[in-house]
Amino acid sequence: xxxxxxxxxxxxxxxxxxxxxxxxxxxxxxxxxxxxxxxxxxxxxxxxxxxxxxxxxxxxxxxxxxxxxxxxxxxxxxxxxxxxxxxxxxxxxxxxxxxxxxxxxxxxx
Amino acid sequence: xxxxxxxxxxxxxxxxxxxxxxxxxxxxxxxxxxxxxxxxxxxxxxxxxxxxxxxxxxxxxxxxxxxxxxxxxxxxxxxxxxxxxxxxxxxxxxxxxxxxxxxxxxxxxxxxxx
Numbered sequence: 001x002x003x004x005x006x007x008x009x010x011x012x013x014x015x016x017x018x019x020x021x022x023x024x025x026x027x028x029x030x031x032x033x034x035x036x037x038x039x040x041x042x043x044x045x046x047x048x049x050x051x052x053x054x055x056x057x058x059x060x061x062x063x064x065x066x067x068x069x070x071x072x073x074x075x076x077x078x079x080x081x082x083x084x085x086x087x088x089x090x091x092x093x094x095x096x097x098x099x100x101x102x103x104x105x106x107x108x109x
Numbered sequence: 110x111x112x113x114x115x116x117x118x119x120x121x122x123x124x125x126x127x128x129x130x131x132x133x134x135x136x137x138x139x140x141x142x143x144x145x146x147x148x149x150x151x152x153x154x155x156x157x158x159x160x161x162x163x164x165x166x167x168x169x170x171x172x173x174x175x176x177x178x179x180x181x182x183x184x185x186x187x188x189x190x191x192x193x194x195x196x197x198x199x200x201x202x203x204x205x206x207x208x209x210x211x212x213x214x215x216x217x218x219x220x221x222x223x
Contacts, residue, residue, distance in 0.1 A: 042215055043199070043214045045213070088151055097212060098154075099152040099153075100151050102150075102151055
């Protein structure tokens with residue numbers, strides 16, 4: 001499978017703390033995207049980073065990409081209870097998306 | 110603008126029964142996708158349609174068929190359901206095949222096969 005791996009599988013933090021999750025993948029990519037999934041819902045796109053970019057910011061989100069290591073990280077700063085969800089990375093090689101196994105984030109109020 | 114809609118939201122089937130999951134998007138997207146999500150796993154691609162009139166197999170196509178009825182609609186059919194097909198099914202669409210477009214997901218169909 002070309003599916004990515006995410007680490008950790010589960011993460012529990014206090015509100016206000018930062019949350020970092022990592023994604024490793026196997027193939028060359030055009031871009032990498034992060035999605036969020038609230039319990040019982042579909043996935044919602046968060047941020048996209050192209051293969052020629054190393055870092056990208058969007059609000060409280062910071063994404064890094066290291067194509068030499070085939071890895072990416074998502075940092076959520078100043079977490080809120082509403083950030084509780086599962087987070088998935090998806091690699092886009094131009095023809096198909098491959099999703100990681102996800103990180104389940106719990107933010108404790 | 111409803112985005113991506115899926116019907117039904119829930120379904121229970123007996124082994125051997127057939128059913129069709131419906132998906133429609135109103136964003137004028139060219140590409141559409143069907144995924145399944147199993148506990149503890151990410152999404153796995155079943156079939157995709159790069160553009161109207163074309164369909165291709167994804168990672169886990171066995172036991173499924175699809176139809177791209179028109180630009181808006183992409184249906185997934187289970188001809189003879191098996192318990193291994195118990196899963197949550199998501200439809201998604203993207204503006205174009207390739208490029209740097211994001212996918213927009215429907216709310217999912219929760220299917221149980223007894």
